[in-house]
Amino acid sequence: MSDLVVSCEGITRVYADDAVPVHALRGVDFEVRRGEWTSLAGPSGSGKSTLLHVIGGLDRPTNGEVNVDGQRLGGLSESQLSDLRLNKIGFVFQAYNLIPVLTAVENVEFIMQLQGVGAAERQTRARATLTRLGLDDIGDRRPGELSGGQQQRVAVARAVVTEPVLLLADEPSANLDSSTTQDLLELLRNVNEQHGVTIVTATHDPMVMDYAQRRVRLRDGAIEHDESSSGA
Amino acid sequence: MAWRNLWRVRRRTWLTVAGVAFAIFFVVFANSTQRGTFALMIDNATGILSGHVQAQHPAYQDDPRPRNTVADAAALRAAIMEQPGVRAATLRGMAFALVSAGSEGRERTFGAQIIGMDPITEFASIRRPATGRFIAGPGEAFIGAGLARNLNANAGDELVVLGTAKEGGVAAVAVTLAGTFESGMAELDRATLALHFEDFAEAFGLGGEAHAVAILADDSADAEAVAQRLATTLDGGAAPVRFASWETLQPELVQFVELKAWGSYLISALLIVLVTFSVMNAFVMAVFERTAEFGMLKAIGMTPGAIRRMLQIEALWMSVLGVAVGVGISAAVIGALSTVGFSLGEEYSEMLERFNLPDRLYPAFDYATAFGMAALMVVAVQLAALLPARRLRKLNVVEALREQE
Numbered sequence: 001m002s003d004l005v006v007s008c009e010g011i012t013r014v015y016a017d018d019a020v021p022v023h024a025l026r027g028v029d030f031e032v033r034r035g036e037w038t039s040l041a042g043p044s045g046s047g048k049s050t051l052l053h054v055i056g057g058l059d060r061p062t063n064g065e066v067n068v069d070g071q072r073l074g075g076l077s078e079s080q081l082s083d084l085r086l087n088k089i090g091f092v093f094q095a096y097n098l099i100p101v102l103t104a105v106e107n108v109e110f111i112m113q114l115q116g117v118g119a120a121e122r123q124t125r126a127r128a129t130l131t132r133l134g135l136d137d138i139g140d141r142r143p144g145e146l147s148g149g150q151q152q153r154v155a156v157a158r159a160v161v162t163e164p165v166l167l168l169a170d171e172p173s174a175n176l177d178s179s180t181t182q183d184l185l186e187l188l189r190n191v192n193e194q195h196g197v198t199i200v201t202a203t204h205d206p207m208v209m210d211y212a213q214r215r216v217r218l219r220d221g222a223i224e225h226d227e228s229s230s231g232a
Numbered sequence: 233m234a235w236r237n238l239w240r241v242r243r244r245t246w247l248t249v250a251g252v253a254f255a256i257f258f259v260v261f262a263n264s265t266q267r268g269t270f271a272l273m274i275d276n277a278t279g280i281l282s283g284h285v286q287a288q289h290p291a292y293q294d295d296p297r298p299r300n301t302v303a304d305a306a307a308l309r310a311a312i313m314e315q316p317g318v319r320a321a322t323l324r325g326m327a328f329a330l331v332s333a334g335s336e337g338r339e340r341t342f343g344a345q346i347i348g349m350d351p352i353t354e355f356a357s358i359r360r361p362a363t364g365r366f367i368a369g370p371g372e373a374f375i376g377a378g379l380a381r382n383l384n385a386n387a388g389d390e391l392v393v394l395g396t397a398k399e400g401g402v403a404a405v406a407v408t409l410a411g412t413f414e415s416g417m418a419e420l421d422r423a424t425l426a427l428h429f430e431d432f433a434e435a436f437g438l439g440g441e442a443h444a445v446a447i448l449a450d451d452s453a454d455a456e457a458v459a460q461r462l463a464t465t466l467d468g469g470a471a472p473v474r475f476a477s478w479e480t481l482q483p484e485l486v487q488f489v490e491l492k493a494w495g496s497y498l499i500s501a502l503l504i505v506l507v508t509f510s511v512m513n514a515f516v517m518a519v520f521e522r523t524a525e526f527g528m529l530k531a532i533g534m535t536p537g538a539i540r541r542m543l544q545i546e547a548l549w550m551s552v553l554g555v556a557v558g559v560g561i562s563a564a565v566i567g568a569l570s571t572v573g574f575s576l577g578e579e580y581s582e583m584l585e586r587f588n589l590p591d592r593l594y595p596a597f598d599y600a601t602a603f604g605m606a607a608l609m610v611v612a613v614q615l616a617a618l619l620p621a622r623r624l625r626k627l628n629v630v631e632a633l634r635e636q637e
């Protein structure tokens with residue numbers, strides 16, 4: 001298996017619905033190595049979310065090729081993409097990550113239920129993941145009874161319980177204060193370093209960028225700057 | 233999870249549940265009371281005179297002349313009694329004649345329907361006397377209370393009946409008034425005289441014939457089937473006979489019942505459509521409000537089909553809850569009323585009197601309607617949920633996710 005979890009070549013994304021076409025991405029070549037934590041940065045409207053959506057199989061590029069874990073996304077049907085997201089990619093969004101009527105542990109179980117994992121195994125794995133991430137004390141609470149930071153951390157637990165090859169997080173700290181952001185980032189670092197999960201985050205938040213090993217700066221839909229902290 | 237989703241917008245769930253429950257209660261209640269009313273009405277209206285089925289001369293229904301008789305009536309009656317689904321059968325002579333009472337000079341005369349009946353086998357509900365008693369043998373008469381008032385006759389008085397015999401001669405017979413009846417139908421009470429079949433046969437020259445064999449079926453609802461069965465099995469007898477059910481004999485009664493039934497069908501159908509649309513509206517709103525959630529579910533790998541199934545299960549729970557509440561309330565209310573009874577009120581009092589119904593009704597829980605409505609509402613709610621669920625297929629994850637930002 002290749003060492004590249006993500007490889008994009010010549011990605012463009014043009015929104016042509018309006019009178020004036022919007023070029024959200026204008027030819028992006030981008031690779032992510034296994035085990036790496038990359039943070040996409042750049043001003044608002046620069047194309048961070050769009051790139052993340054394209055990598056995650058949520059949106060199809062106008063031109064170019066996306067490969068995730070050796071699979072060419074352009075060749076996959078909607079339901080194959082859905083399968084890929086379910087089994088290989090974990091998502092953490094800015095908000096509304098959790099199903100409000102389920103408890104934290106049930107939310108974590110839910111994704112395994114979609115995968116067809118048996119009830120007993122779901123239960124143990126969900127509990128184990130929450131415990132491992134230091135969230136066991138809030139397992140039986142519903143999202144409404146959790147703080148924003150706790151919700152985001154449960155979302156991370158939900159995203160990693162399936163042992164995905166890639167975790168995508170779009171503005172995960174946007175609704176959090178700095179101390180809860182710290183907790184969330186420590187959790188992501190734990191997931192990245194201890195469990196080898198490859199992470200791509202998109203954010204404005206300098207704290208998130210500091211935690212990532214690599215920062216990729218976008219401007220007007222193109223990569224402006226690509227820097228690794230280890231190499232710097 | 234679907235179950236818990238119901239309680240996110242409690243008010244809307246309860247509105248849906250209440251709508252389903254109300255539709256079920258309304259239709260079940262209406263049918264339960266109506267079925268009971270109709271059955272009573274039909275039994276009364278037919279039991280009084282016509283019976284559920286009659287064997288007549290083929291021309292009698294359209295041309296009720298005395299000469300249109302059924303030959304060998306006693307044998308026919310015996311044969312009918314053998315048939316399944318027949319509870320009772322009795323011979324009848326029918327004619328129009330003048331009835332007089334009072335001593336000479338102060339005589340009063342009124343026209344009346346004369347019915348010759350066999351007091352032993354007769355089942356008509358008019359047998360119940362208001363005053364005096366029913367005829368016990370030849371030489372006696374039993375008349376409507378209205379006619380008795382008009383004639384100013386009391387039990388024990390002599391009445392003279394004058395009419396046209398079968399072959400055109402004068403039919404005359406003198407009888408003693410044994411008692412009177414009140415059927416609840418004023419026209420009937422004012423113009424009916426019953427006397428012994430033997431007196432009738434002799435006076436009107438019937439010989440061994442009769443104008444009708446009146447038949448009581450085991451169930452008034454089966455009358456048409458019984459009539460047809462009798463027609464096939466007893467066909468080819470000595471004389472031509474026509475078997476007619478009460479539906480044919482009293483078309484105005486059929487019309488009345490049908491009109492009432494259609495009225496309530498229409499209201500029921502309207503109600504069901506209304507409830508279905510409001511449920512659909514509730515689902516459209518719910519799906520709209522949960523766009524971000526569905527976007528997230530789709531993003532993490534739930535297929536649109538699975539999301540739709542989840543919504544259908546939510547709909548199922550909702551309708552099951554509505555069915556439980558609706559059937560529960562119907563059963564409780566109808567159960568209570570079946571022992572206490574209830575009055576239908578002013579609007580119906582005339583109808584009740586006309587058909588000799590008690591003024592309190594005791595409804596019986598209509599299981600068939602309850603079951604049918606329960607199934608119908610479950611299906612209707614599923615359909616109502618299907619339309620908004622279709623939107624999910626078109627749901628654009630990226631746009632749905634952007635909505636939250």
Ligand SMILES: Nc1ncnc2c1ncn2[C@@H]1O[C@H](COP(=O)(O)OP(=O)(O)OP(=O)(O)O)[C@@H](O)[C@H]1O
Pocket residue numbers: 015017022023024042043044045046047048049050051
């Ligand atoms: N559905 C759409 N139709 C038209 N234009 C769109 C659509 N979605 C995004 N865009 C445009 O594409 C460009 C890139 O958007 P994108 O959301 O990727 O930026 P971003 O870097 O994530 O910004 P932010 O930091 O504000 O989240 C923007 O100019 C945006 O207006």
Ligand SMILES: [Mg+2]
Pocket residue numbers: 048049050170202
């Ligand atoms: Mg964005």
